[in-house]
Amino acid sequence: MDGERVPGLEAGGSHRLTRRGLLVRSGVFVGAAALGGSWAAVRGALAQEPAIPGVAPGMKVISRSPINLETPIQSLRTWITPNDWFFVRLHLPGYAQLSRETWEMTVDGEVGQPLRLGWAEVQRLPRVELTAWLQCAGNRRGHFQPKAAGGQWDRGAVGNARWAGVRLRDVLLSANPTVRAHHVAFEGSDPNGAAPPYVRSIPIEKALDPNTLLVFEMNAQPLPVLHGFPVRALVPGWVGSANVKWVRAIHLGAQEWNGPYMKDLYRINPVPINPTDKTFNFSQDFVPTTVFPVNSFFTSPTGSETMPAGSSAFAGVAYAGETAIATVEVSADGGAWRPARITTPGSAYAWYQWEFTATFAPGRHEIAVRATDSRGRTQPRDGFWNPQGYLYNGWDVLAWTAS
Amino acid sequence: MTSAGALGAGTPPPVGYDGATRTASLDLTAAQADGYNFNGYAGGALIVKVPIGTRVQVTMRNAAADVSHSALVAAWDQRMKGSGMTPAFPGAAPADFETGITSHDPPLRFSFTALSAGTYALICGVPGHALIGMWDEFDVVNGLDAPSVTTK
Numbered sequence: 001m002d003g004e005r006v007p008g009l010e011a012g013g014s015h016r017l018t019r020r021g022l023l024v025r026s027g028v029f030v031g032a033a034a035l036g037g038s039w040a041a042v043r044g045a046l047a048q049e050p051a052i053p054g055v056a057p058g059m060k061v062i063s064r065s066p067i068n069l070e071t072p073i074q075s076l077r078t079w080i081t082p083n084d085w086f087f088v089r090l091h092l093p094g095y096a097q098l099s100r101e102t103w104e105m106t107v108d109g110e111v112g113q114p115l116r117l118g119w120a121e122v123q124r125l126p127r128v129e130l131t132a133w134l135q136c137a138g139n140r141r142g143h144f145q146p147k148a149a150g151g152q153w154d155r156g157a158v159g160n161a162r163w164a165g166v167r168l169r170d171v172l173l174s175a176n177p178t179v180r181a182h183h184v185a186f187e188g189s190d191p192n193g194a195a196p197p198y199v200r201s202i203p204i205e206k207a208l209d210p211n212t213l214l215v216f217e218m219n220a221q222p223l224p225v226l227h228g229f230p231v232r233a234l235v236p237g238w239v240g241s242a243n244v245k246w247v248r249a250i251h252l253g254a255q256e257w258n259g260p261y262m263k264d265l266y267r268i269n270p271v272p273i274n275p276t277d278k279t280f281n282f283s284q285d286f287v288p289t290t291v292f293p294v295n296s297f298f299t300s301p302t303g304s305e306t307m308p309a310g311s312s313a314f315a316g317v318a319y320a321g322e323t324a325i326a327t328v329e330v331s332a333d334g335g336a337w338r339p340a341r342i343t344t345p346g347s348a349y350a351w352y353q354w355e356f357t358a359t360f361a362p363g364r365h366e367i368a369v370r371a372t373d374s375r376g377r378t379q380p381r382d383g384f385w386n387p388q389g390y391l392y393n394g395w396d397v398l399a400w401t402a403s
Numbered sequence: 404m405t406s407a408g409a410l411g412a413g414t415p416p417p418v419g420y421d422g423a424t425r426t427a428s429l430d431l432t433a434a435q436a437d438g439y440n441f442n443g444y445a446g447g448a449l450i451v452k453v454p455i456g457t458r459v460q461v462t463m464r465n466a467a468a469d470v471s472h473s474a475l476v477a478a479w480d481q482r483m484k485g486s487g488m489t490p491a492f493p494g495a496a497p498a499d500f501e502t503g504i505t506s507h508d509p510p511l512r513f514s515f516t517a518l519s520a521g522t523y524a525l526i527c528g529v530p531g532h533a534l535i536g537m538w539d540e541f542d543v544v545n546g547l548d549a550p551s552v553t554t555k
Contacts, residue, residue: 062469065438066535092535093438142469149502149529151470195483195534264485265531278498282486282530387501388530 054224056084062151066090067226071156076299076317079344079353080131081159083219088226089136089157089240091198091261096189096246100230105214109185109252112176119230122214125166130211130236132349133160133319137239137266137289140297140383140392146275148389155297155396160317160351163234165215169208171250177204181252185262186233186244200242200266201257202235202290211236211349214247236349237321239289239390241266256288268386275385282388289390292321294379296328296354296371297396309362309402315343316396319351320373327372328354333365340369360402368395413443415552418451427453427550431463431525433472439527439537441474447482449539449554451525453517454547459495460514464506471503472537473511473528482524482538485531491523492516500528517543 055069062068067090075085100119107115136157141148172184185201192198206212213234216223223229228245235242241261256262267286280286296318301307318325324347329337344353358367370379383392419428429451431441438445453459463474475496481488490496494515504511520543527537 060469063435063439063467065435068470091531147471147502147505147508149471150531152468152505193536195536260485260531260534264487264534278501 054084054226055088056082059085059088060156062153065093067095068151070153071159073154073156073299073302076156076159077315079160079351080219081161083161083221083224083227086134086159086161086218086224086227087136087157089138090190090226091241092190092192092195094191095226096191097225098189098230098246103230103248105231105247105249107171107175107250107252110178110181110254111252112178113174115171115175117171122166122171122216122231125170127164128167128210128213129162129164130213130234130349131160131162131347132211132234132236133158133351134234134243135240135292135319137241137390138388140295140394141389143392143394144383144385144389146385148385149387150389157240158319160319160346161218162220163213163215164217164220165213165231165234167210168212168214168233169210171214172207172252175252177252180254183253183256185251185253185257186242186247187249187251188228188244189246189248196259196261198244198261199251199257199259200244200261201251201253202238202242204252206235206238206290237291237323239266239292241289262288265388266390267388268384268390272385273387275387280387292319293384293391293393294318294320294323294325294371294373294377295393296325296369296379298367298369298398301398301400303398303400305400307360307400307402309360311357311359312402314340314356314358314367314369314398315354316340316369317351317353318371319346320371320377322348323377324348324374325352325371326374326376328352329370329372330356330358331368331370332358332360333367337370362402364399364401366397366399368397370395413440415444415449415554416442416451418550418552420549422549424458425454425456426458426460428460428462429550431461431474432466433463433474433527433537434466435470435472439470439472439532439535441525441527441537441539444539444554446536447538447540447555449525449552450542451540451550451552452542452544452547453550455517455520455543455545457517457543457550458514459517461512463497463504463511465504465508466506468506471505471529472532473497473500473503474525475500475513475528476515476523476525476541479522479524482526482533485534488526488528488533490515492518496528501530503527503529519543520545
């Protein structure tokens with residue numbers, strides 16, 4: 001299925017969460033529109049809610065400025081997520097509009113040979129393709145109890161795409177890194193005004209991994225503007241914030257990047273804390289979010305459909321950071337965990353699709369899914385609570401009434 | 404490309420004042436239709452002034468359903484911090500200002516005494532939000548008769 005063009009999907013929806021011992025979905029559809037263009041144009045356009053070129057009109061708007069758009073669950077039913085249905089998470093109000101002709105990327109810091117690369121230089125490097133999911137660190141944040149700070153994403157801040165680009169290691173090694181180069185920071189062209197630029201760093205080991213890329217194609221199309229045209233970082237298996245868009249500079253350094261998007265945001269407590277504890281310091285007491293834990297959720301049904309009693313089919317996706325999925329299991333009405341059938345195998349970077357069929361009598365039912373990765377790590381009942389609400393991977397639980 | 408700058412296109416928050424008790428009430432609404440803001444103002448476009456010594460009672464609602472916001476009064480330079488803000492005066496922040504509320508939650512309420520004259524920042528305490536412009540100006544002024552709200 002790699003590289004295939006995916007046909008358009010039905011208009012999407014969203015849902016709310018309720019607390020019934022576990023977080024349970026039920027359906028409340030929300031239609032929303034979102035827009036693009038220069039920021040001035042976007043401001044005006046967003047106020048009128050016309051469609052953004054390149055973004056499906058059924059995307060759920062988490063916020064309009066910065067543009068944060070969640071994929072409705074129905075649009076996650078294909079193995080490849082179409083570009084116009086792929087979630088958008090911008091950090092700053094506005095976005096870069098760049099051209100291949102004028103785009104440049106510098107490589108500096110702890111290197112023996114600083115570089116300045118343009119589009120043509122990047123194209124001369126060996127082309128690499130990789131199917132990989134990309135997920136916002138805050139995906140499923142809305143499932144945390146108690147509430148965690150920030151955008152209350154449901155499950156749609158994730159998608160699976162076929163990426164094409166070049167290996168970051170090919171660029172870095174051309175610059176001859178020094179022995180003090182322990183971290184590699186990507187600087188994006190996100191319009192930042194008076195705020196510091198958007199920069200995230202990753203350890204040199206991950207940067208040199210052959211699957212860590214600088215990508216310029218997404219699903220056989222040029223990278224869409226809202227996804228970082230012309231070039232973004234792809235750090236597969238890691239939090240979305242490391243996958244910096246509109247890369248204009250790569251800084252090699254001895255330490256992780258000292259900026260707010262590294263020191264204040266995307267950090268997590270290394271040990272459990274009491275949610276009422278406000279004494280922590282994100283910069284000093286917390287550590288950067290890196291690789292995602294194992295996760296899975298239902299993509300069908302959404303929880304809003306009326307389901308007849310009898311045989312019912314369920315489907316979903318499963319994925320784990322830098323690791324294959326070993327099993328996906330489903331528990332109906334609190335019963336034993338039973339294996340779901342993997343219908344589309346993934347990889348250490350691409351997600352898996354699965355199905356499960358069971359028979360239900362009329363009445364209210366509840367069904368849960370959990371996945372286990374190839375290292376034996378199983379989704380926990382609840383996500384690991386942290387104040388900024390990252391890396392949620394609790395069981396996904398669906399409740400419905402069979403009629 | 405454009406940047407996160409001043410935003411001013413809303414209705415200034417109402418400020419009540421009881422001169423007898425020198426108590427001011429400030430009603431804020433966090434919103435994000437055109438950038439994260441308070442009552443339509445961000446990046447310093449809203450200026451609240453109170454006489455020194457005023458007891459300030461703040462109520463903040465969030466119009467946004469899917470993004471949490473909060474409010475606190477902090478030192479002026481904290482408007483550019485990503486996290487770890489601290490209130491400028493005892494009580495000048497709700498207990499859970501780093502988590503914030505959505506439109507589904509009850510309003511945040513906090514009160515404090517504006518003890519020292521100076522220029523302060525009225526900011527959202529949710530990490531990253533002040534950094535992208537969700538801040539306005541809060542001045543504590545000697546010789547002022549009553550609070551005022553202006554915009555620019």
